[in-house]
């Protein structure tokens with residue numbers, strides 16, 4: 731049987747905007763197998779970021795279960811959630827959130843410093859080389875192009891070898907060429923490191939990266955087709 735790395739069961743989530751409720755997720759369920767890539771498309775505002783934030787423990791559902799690596803998260807307090815997050819989950823966002831006063835290399839080492847493990851920098855340097863930006867480790871974010879920044883944020887996301895990489899419209903800010911590059915790199919990371927990935931996107935070409943592809947509509951997922 732496939733090993734499930736992350737699972738959500740019957741998630742609901744509403745926002746209360748003044749006098750009306752907006753139901754964003756309703757009966758939202760997903761199971762991600764080890765080594766698998768799932769892509770989620772859907773109109774702007776359909777709840778893609780909300781769903782990824784809940785899967786990544788950045789936000790809590792109103793009801794339903796999130797299970798990561800066999801751990802039911804309902805009983806976790808905020809401290810436990812943040813250590814689980816740092817340990818098991820990597821995030822890539824459309825806006826990279828790189829820290830401007832730190833170099834590219836320092837930015838990706840921050841999760842390691844937080845984890846307080848004694849890991850040398852070789853793994854990080856190898857990733858920079860592998861992603862074609864080995865010469866940029868000492869550059870500050872302001873000295874990097876959009877495509878380079880997205881690669882740095884990808885390295886930062888996987889530096890702790892997370893059980894799952896959550897990528898929220900990671901190509902949203904990139905031109906076609908850099909978007910293609912980033913997708914190739916995600917695919918390479920999936921193959922070389924058995925990295926499981928959930929990715930949201932507007933772009934059908936990007937969505938085709940998924941072993942399984944879903945549409946998020948009316949709060950829940952509809953499977954598109956078997957791809958690979």
Ligand SMILES: Nc1ncnc2c1ncn2[C@@H]1O[C@H](COP(=O)(O)OP(=O)(O)O)[C@@H](O)[C@H]1O
Pocket residue numbers: 745746747752754772773774775776777778779780781
């Ligand atoms: N913190 C919030 N408070 C109120 N409404 C929100 C909040 N976050 C998101 N929403 C609303 O929830 C819906 C889903 O948002 P989001 O998950 O960001 O969609 P997507 O990522 O698919 O564009 C949108 O209508 C958005 O305006």
Ligand SMILES: [Mg+2]
Pocket residue numbers: 778779780898899
């Ligand atoms: Mg979004």
